[in-house]
Amino acid sequence: MAPTACLLLCLCLFLGGGRARTTEAPKTPGKCHLEGTWVNELGSRMSISALDGEGRFSGSYLTGVTASQNPIRTSGLTGAQRQGAQPTFGFTVLWSFSDSMTVFVGQCFVSESGEETLETTWLLRETVPSHSEDWKATRVGTNTFLRLK
Numbered sequence: 394m395a396p397t398a399c400l401l402l403c404l405c406l407f408l409g410g411g412r413a414r415t416t417e418a419p420k421t422p423g424k425c426h427l428e429g430t431w432v433n434e435l436g437s438r439m440s441i442s443a444l445d446g447e448g449r450f451s452g453s454y455l456t457g458v459t460a461s462q463n464p465i466r467t468s469g470l471t472g473a474q475r476q477g478a479q480p481t482f483g484f485t486v487l488w489s490f491s492d493s494m495t496v497f498v499g500q501c502f503v504s505e506s507g508e509e510t511l512e513t514t515w516l517l518r519e520t521v522p523s524h525s526e527d528w529k530a531t532r533v534g535t536n537t538f539l540r541l542k
């Protein structure tokens with residue numbers, strides 16, 4: 394091949410390669426972060442503090458609904474998350490206004506546009522006065538949380 398043709402070919406390959414690199418969409422989604430304020434479809438809001446080095450966190454939960462007869466108050470939560478771009482996590486809410494507790498387990502997903510969603514499943518355990526009422530003490534459900542802040 395003539396030196397000029399070779400030079401042109403190399404230039405085309407170089408420019409073509411450069412263009413392909415700059416226009417390719419990222420294939421890996423961004424990282425999902427639990428820290429912040431979230432709202433679910435029941436109107437419940439929760440705030441999660443910064444995570445420590447082992448992925449443990451604390452926060453507060455203001456539920457939009459209650460199975461109790463008591464006025465709703467903000468309650469504390471503690472939990473932990475695993476490592477990863479779309480991490481699994483779990484947390485417990487010790488309700489301050491009833492004698493129940495709820496455990497949530499879920500995963501933090503992030504879309505290609507960067508929108509974060511927490512998909513969770515929960516168990517709400519109420520205190521029943523007698524062993525014979527144990528059968529009705531636990532409710533199960535799912536909640537989806539979107540980031541507020």
Ligand code: BTN
Pocket residue numbers: 433435437456457458459460461488491492493495515517534536
């Ligand atoms: C209680 O009623 O004793 C305490 C409040 C429970 C609220 C539940 S927990 C699962 C579901 N998700 C919410 O955000 N609120 C309800």
